Amino acid sequence: MSIRRAVDADRTAIAELHAASWLDSYRELLSEEFLGEIHQRLGAHWAQVEIGEQDLLLLAEEQGEAVGFLFARDGEPVFINTLHVRPGHRSGGVGAQLMATAARHFREQGRQGAYLDVLTTNARAIAFYQRLGGIPGGVKEKLVGGSMLPNLRIDFPDLATIIAAT
Numbered sequence: 001m002s003i004r005r006a007v008d009a010d011r012t013a014i015a016e017l018h019a020a021s022w023l024d025s026y027r028e029l030l031s032e033e034f035l036g037e038i039h040q041r042l043g044a045h046w047a048q049v050e051i052g053e054q055d056l057l058l059l060a061e062e063q064g065e066a067v068g069f070l071f072a073r074d075g076e077p078v079f080i081n082t083l084h085v086r087p088g089h090r091s092g093g094v095g096a097q098l099m100a101t102a103a104r105h106f107r108e109q110g111r112q113g114a115y116l117d118v119l120t121t122n123a124r125a126i127a128f129y130q131r132l133g134g135i136p137g138g139v140k141e142k143l144v145g146g147s148m149l150p151n152l153r154i155d156f157p158d159l160a161t162i163i164a165a166t
Contacts, residue, residue, distance in 0.1 A: 001094065003101050006059040006069065013066040014059065015039070015046040021084035022145065029121065030145040038145075056105055060085075060094050068094040070102050077113035077155070078106045090124075096166045099132055103162040114159060117142060117151040129154045133161030 006014060019038045027035065034041070051057055054074035060067050068085040072078050080102065085094045106114065118125045120139060130136070137153035144151070156162055 001060055001062050001067065001097065003058055003060045003097060006057040010057075010059050010066070011046045011049075012043065014057075014069050015042040017066045017069060017086050018042045018046070018082070018084050020086055024087040025122065026119075026145060029119070029149060030147060034146045054109065056102055058098055058101055060098055062089070068098055070098040072102050072106070072114070074106070074109070074111070076111055077115050078102075078111050078159075080114055080116035083116070093166075095128060096132065099162050100166040103156075103159040107159045107163075112158060114156045114162075116154050118154060119144065120150040120152050126152060126154070132156070132165045133158075 016039070019042045022030070022038060022042075023035060049071075051071075052074060056070070056072045056074070058070045060069065066086070067089040069082070070080065071082040072080045080099075083095060083098060085098075103114070115137075116129070116134075117140075118129065120126075126136070134154035134156050137155050139150050139152050141148045142151045143149075
């Protein structure tokens with residue numbers, strides 16, 4: 001597996017991977033109408049997402065296939081906006097390597113911590129983030145796929161814990 005900074009030409013592959021992940025993970029939570037348009041919606045979303053100079057969009061590939069991606073917004077703490085791994089490639093280290101790569105990058109930029117939001121129903125992801133040293137925080141409603149859904153904040157006070165856990 002290789003991990004690299006994504007370029008504009010990768011946006012279509014990222015949108016497709018994002019859609020595949022949502023169809024697999026969120027089918028019970030999102031409307032059929034939304035899911036029926038998921039490829040178009042996420043294609044349009046990724047075509048127009050602004051990525052700041054200090055932000056980070058990583059793409060993991062195996063034999064030329066996009067198998068995971070991570071998008072993080074620079075700041076203190078860093079906001080890990082999105083992490084998705086293609087169904088069938090989960091639990092194989094892709095997500096952990098993406099998180100560690102991002103943690104190393106932002107530490108080099110002088111950042112100390114990070115946080116993210118995860119659906120409260122996504123027990124698998126919550127357990128994954130906790131294995132990486134994440135600390136559960138408060139719950140808030142966020143718009144996800146056209147629906148307001150409860151999200152748990154996970155804090156990583158020290159990016160070094162992510163690196164050490166991988």
